[in-house]
Amino acid sequence: EVQLLESGGDLVQPGGSLRLSCAASGFTFSAFAMSWVRQAPGKGLEWVSAVTVGGDITYYADSVKGRFTVSRDNSKNTLYLQMNSLRAEDTALYFCAKISTKSYKIDPWGQGTLVTVSS
Amino acid sequence: QSALTQPPSASGSPGQSVTISCTGTSSDVGGYYYVSWYQQLPGKAPQLIIYEVTKRPSGVPDRFSGSKSGNTASLTVSGLQAEDEADYYCSSYAGSNNFVVFGGGTKLTVL
Numbered sequence: 741e742v743q744l745l746e747s748g749g750d751l752v753q754p755g756g757s758l759r760l761s762c763a764a765s766g767f768t769f770s771a772f773a774m775s776w777v778r779q780a781p782g783k784g785l786e787w788v789s790a791v792t793v794g795g796d797i798t799y800y801a802d803s804v805k806g807r808f809t810v811s812r813d814n815s816k817n818t819l820y821l822q823m824n825s826l827r828a829e830d831t832a833l834y835f836c837a838k839i840s841t842k843s844y845k846i847d848p849w850g851q852g853t854l855v856t857v858s859s
Numbered sequence: 860q861s862a863l864t865q866p867p868s869a870s871g872s873p874g875q876s877v878t879i880s881c882t883g884t885s886s887d888v889g890g891y892y893y894v895s896w897y898q899q900l901p902g903k904a905p906q907l908i909i910y911e912v913t914k915r916p917s918g919v920p921d922r923f924s925g926s927k928s929g930n931t932a933s934l935t936v937s938g939l940q941a942e943d944e945a946d947y948y949c950s951s952y953a954g955s956n957n958f959v960v961f962g963g964g965t966k967l968t969v970l
Binding site for chain 2: 777784786787790799801840843844845847848849850851852
């Protein structure tokens with residue numbers, strides 16, 4: 741069974757940093773692109789970032805470009821999201837998910853980890 | 860990156876059909892055959908129900924169907940059931956610069 745388990749969410753002050761992790765199991769992690777999607781409280785989904793299988797090509801939403809960095813460690817089956825210069829509008833539930841670069845379908849999704857940016 | 864446009868709400872009675880639209884541009888929905896739809900039940904993570912405009916993952920009932928015309932994609936839920944009450948989101952590939960864009964979501968109510 742495919743499992744994606746996010747961790748690292750926390751309360752952080754504006755301007756602060758946080759690193760999210762996503763531990764993958766049940767599939768060949770190194771063979772699939774991965775993505776982060778977030779959902780602010782009571783709001784819709786927003787795609788955040790994606791990384792290719794080797795970790796060498798990354799993609800970012802304009803809203804996080806230059807502040808967030810996605811990476812992966814295929815030896816540990818783990819996806820990361822380094823978030824710097826955090827703003828109140830980054831407050832959201834952050835989902836880790838597998839993304840297909842053939843169909844761009846996002847499936848499956850983890851349960852999410854909550855990031856709250858507040859003083 | 861502009862979100863795709865979905866109606867905020869839709870509703871129907873059990874057994875009826877309801878269609879949710881998702882309007883983008885020629886740079887996303889209209890330019891690629893990579894539209895997906897997701898169902899999000901309250902308090903749960905989203906689940907893929909349609910990909911590549913019309914395809915259903917295994918386990919998704921055939922009551923769910925997708926289509927596209929020009930810059931607008933649509934999700935139709937036929938034979939509405941109480942368990943279909945959820946938020947529905949569309950997404951589309953938007954090229955190598957914007958990658959993926961989501962719609963604002965539609966809350967489906969089964970009356």
